[in-house]
Amino acid sequence: MNTKKMNYKHFIFVLFLVLVCINFIHIEFIGMVIYATTNKIIATQQASEFIQTIGAIPYFSYTQTIVLVNIFFFLFVALMFIEKRNTTTPIQSRILTSLSFVCCALIVYFLQLSSNSIVLLFIVFILYQHRDNKDLYIFLGLAILLYMISNSNILPIIHPIPLSEYILWYSSKGKLVLNFIDSALNTLNMILFILEIFSIMVFELDENKRIKALNEELQNLNKQLEEYAILQEKMGETKERNRLAREIHDTLGHTLTGLSVGIDAAIVIMDIDKEATKKQLSILSQTARQGLTDVRRSVEKLRPDALERFTLKEALERLILDFETVSNVNIKFVYHIDTVSFQQDMDEVIYRIVQEGLTNAIRHGKAKNIFVSFAYEDNKSKLVIIIEDDGIGCQHIEEGFGLHHMKERIEILQGRLQVYGYDGFIIIAEIPLRTGDIT
Amino acid sequence: MKQITKIGLAFAIVISALIFVNYQSHKTITITFGMFAGSNWDVPNGNCYQIYENAIARFEKKYPNVKVELISGITKDDYVEWILEKSLQQDIPDVFMVPSESFDMFAQTGLLLNLESYMNEINENVFYQSSLKAGQYKDCQYALPFESVPTLMYVNKTLLEQENIDFPVNTWTWSDFYTICEQVTKDTDGDGYLDQFGVYGYDWLLAAHSNNCEIMDENGNLHLNSTEMVESIDFMKKLVALNQNIEVNSQDFDEGKVAFCPMKFSEYRAYKPYPWRVKKYSNFEWDALMLPAGTHGDNTSQINTLSMGISRFSSNKEIAWEFLKELTYSEECQNEIITLSQGVPVLQNVASSKETMDLLSDDSPGDSNFQFIMLDEVMKQGTPMDLFTQYDEIISQIDAEIYRIVINHSDNTLMELTDIQQKIQTK
Numbered sequence: 001m002n003t004k005k006m007n008y009k010h011f012i013f014v015l016f017l018v019l020v021c022i023n024f025i026h027i028e029f030i031g032m033v034i035y036a037t038t039n040k041i042i043a044t045q046q047a048s049e050f051i052q053t054i055g056a057i058p059y060f061s062y063t064q065t066i067v068l069v070n071i072f073f074f075l076f077v078a079l080m081f082i083e084k085r086n087t088t089t090p091i092q093s094r095i096l097t098s099l100s101f102v103c104c105a106l107i108v109y110f111l112q113l114s115s116n117s118i119v120l121l122f123i124v125f126i127l128y129q130h131r132d133n134k135d136l137y138i139f140l141g142l143a144i145l146l147y148m149i150s151n152s153n154i155l156p157i158i159h160p161i162p163l164s165e166y167i168l169w170y171s172s173k174g175k176l177v178l179n180f181i182d183s184a185l186n187t188l189n190m191i192l193f194i195l196e197i198f199s200i201m202v203f204e205l206d207e208n209k210r211i212k213a214l215n216e217e218l219q220n221l222n223k224q225l226e227e228y229a230i231l232q233e234k235m236g237e238t239k240e241r242n243r244l245a246r247e248i249h250d251t252l253g254h255t256l257t258g259l260s261v262g263i264d265a266a267i268v269i270m271d272i273d274k275e276a277t278k279k280q281l282s283i284l285s286q287t288a289r290q291g292l293t294d295v296r297r298s299v300e301k302l303r304p305d306a307l308e309r310f311t312l313k314e315a316l317e318r319l320i321l322d323f324e325t326v327s328n329v330n331i332k333f334v335y336h337i338d339t340v341s342f343q344q345d346m347d348e349v350i351y352r353i354v355q356e357g358l359t360n361a362i363r364h365g366k367a368k369n370i371f372v373s374f375a376y377e378d379n380k381s382k383l384v385i386i387i388e389d390d391g392i393g394c395q396h397i398e399e400g401f402g403l404h405h406m407k408e409r410i411e412i413l414q415g416r417l418q419v420y421g422y423d424g425f426i427i428i429a430e431i432p433l434r435t436g437d438i439t
Numbered sequence: 440m441k442q443i444t445k446i447g448l449a450f451a452i453v454i455s456a457l458i459f460v461n462y463q464s465h466k467t468i469t470i471t472f473g474m475f476a477g478s479n480w481d482v483p484n485g486n487c488y489q490i491y492e493n494a495i496a497r498f499e500k501k502y503p504n505v506k507v508e509l510i511s512g513i514t515k516d517d518y519v520e521w522i523l524e525k526s527l528q529q530d531i532p533d534v535f536m537v538p539s540e541s542f543d544m545f546a547q548t549g550l551l552l553n554l555e556s557y558m559n560e561i562n563e564n565v566f567y568q569s570s571l572k573a574g575q576y577k578d579c580q581y582a583l584p585f586e587s588v589p590t591l592m593y594v595n596k597t598l599l600e601q602e603n604i605d606f607p608v609n610t611w612t613w614s615d616f617y618t619i620c621e622q623v624t625k626d627t628d629g630d631g632y633l634d635q636f637g638v639y640g641y642d643w644l645l646a647a648h649s650n651n652c653e654i655m656d657e658n659g660n661l662h663l664n665s666t667e668m669v670e671s672i673d674f675m676k677k678l679v680a681l682n683q684n685i686e687v688n689s690q691d692f693d694e695g696k697v698a699f700c701p702m703k704f705s706e707y708r709a710y711k712p713y714p715w716r717v718k719k720y721s722n723f724e725w726d727a728l729m730l731p732a733g734t735h736g737d738n739t740s741q742i743n744t745l746s747m748g749i750s751r752f753s754s755n756k757e758i759a760w761e762f763l764k765e766l767t768y769s770e771e772c773q774n775e776i777i778t779l780s781q782g783v784p785v786l787q788n789v790a791s792s793k794e795t796m797d798l799l800s801d802d803s804p805g806d807s808n809f810q811f812i813m814l815d816e817v818m819k820q821g822t823p824m825d826l827f828t829q830y831d832e833i834i835s836q837i838d839a840e841i842y843r844i845v846i847n848h849s850d851n852t853l854m855e856l857t858d859i860q861q862k863i864q865t866k
Contacts, residue, residue: 038527047523048544056548057751061529082442092443159549 008203012128015196020077022192023121026185027073027107030115030163031066033178037166038062050169056159059112068110076103076118080125090133097126097139104143108150113160116150117186119143120193128200247298255291259284307351311341316354320372327362329370336375337383346431349409350385356402357387357427365391365425380433387427394421469506470755470762473525473532475518476511479745480588480705482781490779494772498765505758519544526550531750533759534766537582539573539744539823540830546576552749554580557760561768567818570785573744582746583767586782588705589740589817590645592730597723598623598635598698609729609813610738613649613674616699616731623698624681632685638678638699639687643841644834645701646671648741648822650733655833663837663860667735669852674733675845676852695723701730703743704814705781729817742821745782783818791815836863 038061041050051057060068079100083093104122108115123143130136150160167178262284270277307315313335320331341347354372361367367389377384397403397419406429410417415431472495477487488511495507510532513521519541525531537545545551558580563571566584574582599606602623607615620637627635647654652667662668692700707727729738747766749759766772773784777798784790791814799814840859849855 042524042527045520045524047527048520051523051526051548052544057523057526057550059752061527064529082446087442095443 008199008206012196012199012203015192015199016124016128019121019124019189019192019196022185022189023118024073026115026117026189027069027111029181029185030111031062031069033163033166033182034065034114035062037169041169046169053168054159054161054165056161058161060110065110065112069107072103072107072110073118076100076107076122079103080129083129093129094135097130097135100125101139101142101146105146108146109158113150113158114163114166115186116147117189119147119150120189123147124193124196124200127197131200131204251294251298252291255287255294258287259291262287307344307347312347312350313341315347315351316372319351319355320358323358323362329362329368331358331370331372334371334373336373343434346413349413349431350383352409353385353406353427353429354387356406360402360427361387361389361391361425365389365393367391367424376433377430383431383433385427385429385431387429388424389426390424393424397421467504467506468755468758469508470534470753470758471508471510471532472762473510473513473522473535475513475515475536477515478705478709478781479515479536479538479586480703480709480743480781481515482705482709486779490772490775491766493775494765494769497769497771498762501765502758502761505762507762522550526752529752531752533753533755534747534749534762536585537574537746537748539746542573542582542746543576543830545748546581549751550748551576551581552751552753552756552759554583554749554760560760561764565768565787566785567742567787567790567821569742569818569821569823570744573742573823574746574748582748583763584744584785585747585767586776586780587742587744587785587818588703588782589742589814589821590701590703590730591707591727591740591817593700593702593707593725593727595692595695595698595700595723595725597725598695606726607728607731611728611731613731613733617674617677619698620678620681633683634696636685636687636691636697637681638701639689639692639697640700640702641678643671643675643838643845645730645741646675646733649730649736649739650674651736654837661833661860661864663863664853664857667733668856670734672841672845672852672856675841676848679845680848702727704783708781729813737820740817740821741824742818743824744785783814787815787818790818833863 041047058065079096082088083096083100088096101122104118107118123140126136126139126143130139163182164179167175167182170178262280266277266280266284269280310318316335317333320333323329324331342350358370358372361370369390371386371388373386375384375386376382403419406427407417410429410431413431415429418428418430420426420428472491474491488509491509495509498507499505515538518536518538522531522535522545531550537551554574567587570584570587571580573584573587574580594606596606599619604619604622607619616638623635624633624637625635626633647668650667650671652665652671653662654668655661687697691697704727730740732738747763749756749763753759767785770786770789773786773789774794776782776784776789777795784795789795837859840862844852844855844859
């Protein structure tokens with residue numbers, strides 16, 4: 001596939017070079033005809049007849065025409081080759097193409113519309129160079145406009161002098177030869193132009209096919225990666241569970257085993273030695289307390305980082321700040337309650353809900369503005385959290401992993417979760433407060 | 440990026456070099472003036488360059504950094520070809536003469552600069568309108584008039600006195616004209632052939648002009664079968680019929696055998712003063728008069744104007760405009776037309792000034808009936824010659840056809856003219 005692509009590219013380039021050469025020969029031919037004819041007309045004193053036939057004074061003398069056309073032709077070709085090297089940024093490339101268009105238009109003007117085959121060269125060039133950006137349509141429009149204008153005398157400011165007007169001044173044999181050369185060059189130019197466009201089209205189709213194949217491959221890989229990510233997550237969960245089990249086993253299991261053995265011993269020695277039993281029990285009580293401390297420490301380890309170090313309010317503010325800095329979103333956070341922290345489990349659930357809600361709003365809703373509010377309801381018996389966004393929302397809410405988790409966590413606290421997706425996305429979480437929650 | 444900078448730099452160098460060269464070459468500005476030698480009116484002119492050399496001297500004194508180069512030595516016949524050859528080489532003089540016959544072609548082919556943007560600098564009303572109109576194409580001014588020449592009717596005073604005929608008045612008509620012609624046409628020596636005639640050189644174009652005919656309109660359509668045209672041709676037939684198939688020639692007028700002869704004012708100027716008068720018309724007194732009015736026309740004269748224009752490709756248009764003004768708009772230069780050329784100045788106050796009158800009177804010794812006050816009148820009432828593109832070609836075609844029908848005394852003029860029109864239009 002790659003060699004085929006290279007072959008096509010090579011072919012297109014060679015055709016382009018041939019087109020450049022033919023255009024060069026053509027403009028040199030036109031220059032020569034204008035030069036020779038004008039000299040002939042002056043020598044035979046037919047200037048007034050000539051000018052009355054063409055109906056206008058040529059805007060440039062033959063020397064001016066030849067010099068100007070050649071300068072701008074070389075400039076035109078040079079600009080195209082610089083751009084063809086593909087080392088330019090889109091803006092530079094746009095500037096270069098615009099400059100080459102100006103050169104092309106000037107050449108047509110300097111030839112006083114006697115030939116416009118150079119416009120075809122420009123069309124070929126932009127079709128290849130800008131084949132996959134929007135500039136193509138602008139430049140193509142300009143080029144077609146130029147071609148149309150140069151083919152007819154729409155513009156009253158430019159009086160066209162077709163080459164045939166010059167050829168008219170030769171003998172029938174001379175006319176035949178010159179007309180033949182002119183039409184041969186024109187025809188050759190046209191054929192190569194069509195061939196070149198055809199090649200570009202085939203190349204483009206080929207490339208499209210290749211891109212499509214690549215795309216499919218990429219999508220497959222992406223799917224695999226996604227599956228792998230889910231697997232990874234599951235594995236992480238299992239690992240975490242194992243760690244939790246080990247932790248419980250190590251701390252709580254150990255303590256409980258010690259306690260049960262100690263209590264058994266206390267039962268045995270209770271009737272024999274009261275003092276020893278007392279001593280034994282106080283040791284057991286200490287062990288139990290030690291175990292409690294260990295359990296606390298283990299649970300502590302499972303809490304979100306921010307909550308360990310800050311109050312809930314502070315942690316939420318930091319979370320929101322983090323979201324705002326990493327994604328271009330505007331979050332309004334209103335905390336209408338005087339409690340800065342609840343019990344640990346409650347804090348954690350609230351923190352997770354907000355985190356999950358914000359993530360959803362940004363990831364799925366593409367929201368720009370998010371509103372987060374905290375308030376008490378029913379005489380401080382209920383906490384209501386509202387997370388509202390202006391994103392694309394969701395007509396049919398599919399309960400994904402995140403939402404499901406949120407619901408589960410709230411249900412543990414005997415709360416209720418409501419979601420709406422008609423206009424943006426709204427999450428309303430109601431959590432009943434237990435005595436001692438408000439500190 | 441480096442590449443872009445390099446290209447930009449190269450552009451900048453080339454452009455600054457061009458600007459520098461341009462600046463250097465503009466330190467002393469040279470403009471060229473293209474003219475043909477001899478008179479525009481085909482009359483002898485001893486020193487045709489004098490008037491332009493004087494104008495250049497005055498102009499160079501006024502603008503010390505400007506040099507005006509006079510390109511001379513081209514005859515009037517070669518002039519148009521020469522200018523167009525120069526235009527093919529892009530070497531057109533900045534300011535050049537525009538004979539009225541070529542004006543339309545010069546303007547149409549884009550040789551002349553459109554002067555409309557400059558015209559507000561000058562007061563157009565100081566020119567004779569008929570002279571100014573000679574430089575207008577599609578309602579835009581492309582050239583300014585330099586000198587004009589009206590066509591007048593010259594009268595053999597001696598002959599009229601011999602025949603006891605009163606000198607006609609300036610408001611005379613075709614019927615007055617015909618009556619006098621009829622009276623003077625006779626065989627004086629009794630050899631059976633006519634030897635005294637009414638008019639020489641009065642052609643159908645003059646008749647058509649006196650009868651307000653438009654030969655070709657702006658869109659290039661011929662109007663040969665209009666009522667005015669039919670009347671003109673019928674009048675021509677009557678006039679020619681008087682001569683009984685005898686061709687009158689210029690020698691007859693020179694020998695004093697013809698009563699009337701239309702002539703350009705320049706010919707009058709050239710031949711009336713000494714010594715030309717002695718050489719050409721020695722045996723009779725003659726004078727000038729306006730042309731007789733046709734049934735639908737007035738006593739208007741055809742006015743032929745030599746204009747001056749600026750090349751559209753001139754690189755010093757501003758200076759060229761100043762020089763053009765020096766030639767056409769300055770009273771000094773226009774005053775010299777009286778002494779150094781044979782035309783009429785195009786500035787009204789110059790042409791009607793007392794000095795001009797005195798100079799013209801000095802030129803014409805003997806008693807002259809021609810009131811030079813009339814000159815102003817003639818110029819004001821005159822209309823510019825209707826000189827369309829390819830004028831000469833078309834007129835010569837029509838001329839041959841009309842000559843045929845006038846000589847053949849054909850009966851149905853309208854039908855004949857319609858035929859001619861179709862014949863020429865299809866060509």
